[in-house]
Amino acid sequence: MxxxxxxxxxxxxxxxxxxxxxxxxxxxxxxxxxxxxxxxxxxxxxxxxxxxxxxxxxxxxxxNYEAYALYKDQGFVDIFQQRYSLVLRDIGMKKCQRHGQELYVYHHHIEKCVEDYLKEILYCYIEEKIIGYLAYDFDLDMPKIEIKKYKGRWGSCFYNENKVTFHLSLVHLEKDLIDYVIVHELTHFLQANHSALFYQEIEKRMPDYKQRIKRLKEKHI
Ligand SMILES: [Zn+2]
Structure with a gap:
């Protein structure tokens, strides 16, 4: 390079x-x-x-690029579009804790420590949302959920494996944009391709989806 x-x-x-x-x-x-x-x-x-x-x-x-996080002591991280200042309190524990607008990091491997924490938060949010969607909007079995760092995509659906995967960076965004990605991936269990039918299925459950796509496109991964 x-x-x-x-x-x-x-x-x-x-x-x-x-x-x-x-x-x-x-x-x-x-x-x-x-x-x-x-x-x-x-x-x-x-x-x-x-x-x-x-x-x-x-x-x-x-x-327009604005980083979602700066992983260092006195740096920051955005969680659901709220900015938290990072405060290092190195006691050798791989743990983070929120105190108001600050996120305490208890290990000097700040990035790894915070990312593990973010993964947990995002997983819990998505799991709860999917349970809700399955109760009212989708007649599906509960899929396996994985959180990953992807290149260039927010999520994927592996309908053969009954699995949905999501990009860790979603945790930085507004919840209604994350919800769009969740509905998008769940809809792939009904329609594999991005056909007109696919978007009709999305619209039934999320009438304002076009506006959300537009906002999502302005975000960087
Ligand atoms: Zn898709």
Missing amino acids: EKHDICIKNETIEYELTYKQMKSIRMKVRQGKLIVSAPYFTPLSYIEKCIEQYASQFLSQLK
Whole structure:
């Protein structure tokens, strides 16, 4: 991986470039950074021309990027869109506790400790929600739930295994957006593809789903 700078509209943007066995150049924004992959031996001038050409698509994403967490003492983490300050109290226990707007972390492996805590919170929230949906909106068996760190997706449904998986970063978002992802994945038990029928099923249970999708698209994973 190489790091480069490019100047677009009077702004210097740093990007990460990786050469790979591939056919065309790919660009994406991940955690506020522009990531570019290009086929081996592509001239840098050509790569930068491509970046300039597609700049309008990712410039706002880069500008609006705001991290959900900064894992260090006196850092922060967003939980259900509430910001908590991190306070390290290292007593060697892998545990966190909320006190008002602060989250006490009892181990110096702050990131791991907080992420385990977030996983638990998100799991409990999703489990409770799914139980509710199954009682009123979906005639399904209780699926297995897994929380993971995904690349580029909020959730997945493995209907053959009766399992739904969710991205850990959902924990940072508003609950009504998490609910959309839950309903989306549960609906895959009824319709495997993203067909018109699939969205009809969602609309029955969540009439304002389009507006939620729009808001979800503005979030970064
Ligand atoms: Zn889907």
